[in-house]
Amino acid sequence: MDEQQVLERYLREHDLKMTKARQTILDAFLSMESHVTAEHLYEAVRQLDPGIGQATVFRNIRLFTDAGLAREACRDDGPRQYEHAWRHAHHDHLSCIQCDRVIEFVDGPIEAAQKAVYERYGFQPSGHRMELFGLCPDCAAKQRS
Amino acid sequence: MDEQQVLERYLREHDLKMTKARQTILDAFLSMESHVTAEHLYEAVRQLDPGIGQATVFRNIRLFTDAGLAREACRDDGPRQYEHAWRHAHHDHLSCIQCDRVIEFVDGPIEAAQKAVYERYGFQPSGHRMELFGLCPDCAAKQRS
DNA sequence: ATGCATGCAAAGACTTTGCAAATTC
DNA sequence: GAATTTGCAAAGTCTTTGCATGCAT
Numbered sequence: 001m002d003e004q005q006v007l008e009r010y011l012r013e014h015d016l017k018m019t020k021a022r023q024t025i026l027d028a029f030l031s032m033e034s035h036v037t038a039e040h041l042y043e044a045v046r047q048l049d050p051g052i053g054q055a056t057v058f059r060n061i062r063l064f065t066d067a068g069l070a071r072e073a074c075r076d077d078g079p080r081q082y083e084h085a086w087r088h089a090h091h092d093h094l095s096c097i098q099c100d101r102v103i104e105f106v107d108g109p110i111e112a113a114q115k116a117v118y119e120r121y122g123f124q125p126s127g128h129r130m131e132l133f134g135l136c137p138d139c140a141a142k143q144r145s
Numbered sequence: 146m147d148e149q150q151v152l153e154r155y156l157r158e159h160d161l162k163m164t165k166a167r168q169t170i171l172d173a174f175l176s177m178e179s180h181v182t183a184e185h186l187y188e189a190v191r192q193l194d195p196g197i198g199q200a201t202v203f204r205n206i207r208l209f210t211d212a213g214l215a216r217e218a219c220r221d222d223g224p225r226q227y228e229h230a231w232r233h234a235h236h237d238h239l240s241c242i243q244c245d246r247v248i249e250f251v252d253g254p255i256e257a258a259q260k261a262v263y264e265r266y267g268f269q270p271s272g273h274r275m276e277l278f279g280l281c282p283d284c285a286a287k288q289r290s
Numbered sequence: 291a292t293g294c295a296t297g298c299a300a301a302g303a304c305t306t307t308g309c310a311a312a313t314t315c
Numbered sequence: 316g317a318a319t320t321t322g323c324a325a326a327g328t329c330t331t332t333g334c335a336t337g338c339a340t
Contacts, residue, residue: 123279134268
């Protein structure tokens, strides 16, 4: 089941409608990389259809989140960021604090250790978020020179 | 070296001044638990001195962050949150998605596995943030009944 | 036809900034 | 005395909402 179908199904189940604007916003979202802000998405959408308003983008990215296509990414500051959530395996982030490059990874030992923590405290897991910060090899090299 | 001294030293090194308002805001911050918003802090500060303005609280919590006393906590939404950063060992969070209870923990195996990830990608570590979400034992029990 | 969706602009939530007066060193 | 700080209010960001109209079913 691809994203298009997931959304259509969600709409059907909630008595919502597929509109031209909604379809355009979905197309734009699917064509973009992870860590999209509403502003980025709005710009991309305007390329496809200049008539679509910003509020509609905000309303729909939230709808995509409810439908399971998008997920809010953790942030310290600035506008809210979204990632793709469908057919996009769970992953964690390794970010360069200098150039903002982001590497997505999944690490078996970390996942296993997290499970142990849940058990230790008697929690029932529902998800997690992890971000590692550091200097990427390129930036570390630049800094040394 | 305690927080008071850390701040005084930071002020001296940056040619800044210790004022009555600044001291009051520091006292309020130190008396509060982790995950303080500027609004919470403002309320606490007003108890101590109703004459202090909100902008001053915003300006000073940021100063505390620069001085290494506070640290911004990761959030999806809502106002920015701060944690204590001085003499407060690094820790991760385990949060209940129902009652918002937060447990702070440090896990050796996770820290070790993170180090391995840094090495795998050639990154120079500078910090990380991890938050595990789930249902705490109490909320899980309530949900079953 | 019915009722959700849209665009616009206004309002909201949160944070920062400009400025004159007050305070610190 | 020189320079930082403060309180206030205004402005800035980012996001949501109210409403009349347009569309999808």
